[in-house]
Every structure is written in structure tokens, then in C-alpha cells.
Amino acid sequence: MAEPLLQLSGISRSFGGLKAVQDVSLAVPEGRLCALIGPNGAGKTTLFALMSGFLRPDSGTVRFAGQDITGREPHRNALLGMTRTFQIVKPFAAQTVRENIAVGAHLHVRGRAQALAQAEHVAQWVGLASQLDKPASDLTVAGRKRLELARALATRPRLLLLDEVLAGLNPQEIAEMMPVVRGIADSGVTVLMIEHVMQAVMHLAEHVWVLAQGRLIAEGNPQQVTSNEQVVEAYLGHGTAARLRKASAPVEVAA
Numbered sequence: 255m256a257e258p259l260l261q262l263s264g265i266s267r268s269f270g271g272l273k274a275v276q277d278v279s280l281a282v283p284e285g286r287l288c289a290l291i292g293p294n295g296a297g298k299t300t301l302f303a304l305m306s307g308f309l310r311p312d313s314g315t316v317r318f319a320g321q322d323i324t325g326r327e328p329h330r331n332a333l334l335g336m337t338r339t340f341q342i343v344k345p346f347a348a349q350t351v352r353e354n355i356a357v358g359a360h361l362h363v364r365g366r367a368q369a370l371a372q373a374e375h376v377a378q379w380v381g382l383a384s385q386l387d388k389p390a391s392d393l394t395v396a397g398r399k400r401l402e403l404a405r406a407l408a409t410r411p412r413l414l415l416l417d418e419v420l421a422g423l424n425p426q427e428i429a430e431m432m433p434v435v436r437g438i439a440d441s442g443v444t445v446l447m448i449e450h451v452m453q454a455v456m457h458l459a460e461h462v463w464v465l466a467q468g469r470l471i472a473e474g475n476p477q478q479v480t481s482n483e484q485v486v487e488a489y490l491g492h493g494t495a496a497r498l499r500k501a502s503a504p505v506e507v508a509a
């Protein structure tokens with residue numbers, strides 16, 4: 255069997271006394287669209303930072319594309335094909351959309367003209383073609399999210415780590431963005447997304463990992479994880495699964 259594109263083995267990281275990520279192992283096969291979900295503070299963004307080299311694990315290993323990249327700098331991981339987006343999008347406000355996207359293209363391309371041409375190509379992919387000459391500061395929240403995606407795609411990733419690309423979007427914007435994410439995966443880029451928008455997880459993800467208090471508590475397809483009692487309790491509080499079961503049980507009528 256082919257080696258997974260990304261493989262985490264026993265990854266842990268604490269901040270002082272807080273165990274943000276504890277003994278996490280998972281494998282992302284090449285060509286899949288997967289999701290990492292979990293309640294606020296579960297450790298999802300920390301895990302992304304550990305995968306991509308923004309943080310070094312206290313223990314455990316990260317393998318990517320057949321290499322041990324544990325603790326390797328993000329820039330080197332990007333050169334190897336792993337790129338992440340950030341929850342808070344911070345474009346260079348005064349520069350145009352085209353120039354912002356070209357920043358990503360410069361990872362592989364030296365010439366300015368070539369980087370700008372590549373930016374144009376990527377902009378079409380994410381639906382920003384008509385906004386290329388605008389300053390990035392003119393973009394709406396949805397536009398900024400697309401810009402963040404475009405910048406990441408311009409680095410030509412093999413694995414794209416998406417940190418809540420749908421956060422802050424309204425239902426229509428979410429519906430418009432979902433096919434963009436699907437299209438990226440269909441083009442052959444492996445995608446791992448942190449996502450709170452369950453509609454997107456249910457429709458897009460082929461495999462889901464659930465993190466709670468730093469630990470993986472479940473994995474499977476979207477239907478499997480959302481019907482898992484431990485997952486329901488992690489989101490809604492201890493005892494919820496039992497209460498829901500009771501609430502949906504047929505009422506017993508005394509004879």
C-alpha cells in the first residue's frame with residue numbers, strides 16, 4: 255500500500271501546564287479531501303501548526319511525502335508541497351489582489367512577470383478574476399477568504415491545510431465557496447480542512463477526525479462521526495447523548 259502523504263505519529267505539545275495536543279496519530283492519504291473538527295480550543299489549529307512546522311512537537315513525528323519533516327521550518331515544508339491558510343486573513347492591504355496572490359507564486363517562480371501571470375491563472379480558479387486589479391483592502395470578507403485560498407494555491411501545494419476558510423461567511427457565500435474547495439480537491443490537491451461549518455463537512459469530507467481537549471476521540475466518514483456519542487458529548491456537554499436518546503425514545507404508556 256502507498257505511504258500516506260502526511261503521517262503524524264504520537265504528536266504532543268503543551269503550553270506550560272496546558273496539554274494542547276496529546277498523542278495524536280493520523281494518516282492523510284494522497285488525493286483525499288479530509289476534515290479535522292472539534293469544539294473550540296480542542297487543539298485543531300495547534301495541530302496544523304505542528305504539521306506545517308510553525309510549532310515544534312514536544313514528542314512524536316511528522317512525515318510528509320516520504321520524509322521525516324518533524325520541526326522543519328514552514329518555508330521548507332511549503333517547498334516540499336505543504337501549504338496552510340490562516341483563520342485570520344491578513345493581505346497586504348495596499349497591494350492589488352494580483353500582487354497579493356503573486357507572493358505565493360514566488361515560492362517557485364523568480365520572475366515578477368511569471369509570478370503575476372500565475373496569480374491570474376489561480377484567481378480564475380477561485381473566482382477572483384474580476385477583482386485582480388483592486389487593492390486587497392477593497393475585498394469583502396468572502397473575497398479575502400478567496401484571496402487566502404489563491405495565495406496558498408499559487409504555491410502549488412500537494413497538501414493544502416485549510417483553517418476555517420468558511421468562517422465568517424453567510425450561507426450564500428458558503429454555498430458558493432464549497433464548490434471551489436471541491437474543485438481544488440478534484441484537481442488532485444490533497445486537502446485537510448479545519449471546519450466548524452458542519453454542512454460543509456457533511457458534503458465535502460471523505461474522512462473526518464474529531465479532536466477534543468487535545469486528543470483524537472473519533473474518526474470515520476461524516477455520518478459515522480456525527481452519530482458517535484463521544485463526539486456529541488464533546489460538542490454539547492457530558493450526558494447530552496443520553497438525554498437525546500431519552501428525548502427521542504417512544505413514550506411508555508402505563509397500562
Ligand SMILES: Nc1ncnc2c1ncn2[C@@H]1O[C@H](COP(=O)(O)OP(=O)(O)OP(=O)(O)O)[C@@H](O)[C@H]1O
Binds near residue numbers: 292295301
Ligand atoms: N501559543 C499558545 N500559548 C498558550 N496556549 C495556547 C497557544 N496556542 C494555543 N493555546 C491553547 O491551546 C488550546 C488549543 O488551542 P487551538 O487554537 O489549537 O484550538 P482550536 O481547536 O483551533 O480552537 P478554535 O476552534 O477555537 O480555533 C487552547 O486552550 C488555547 O488557548
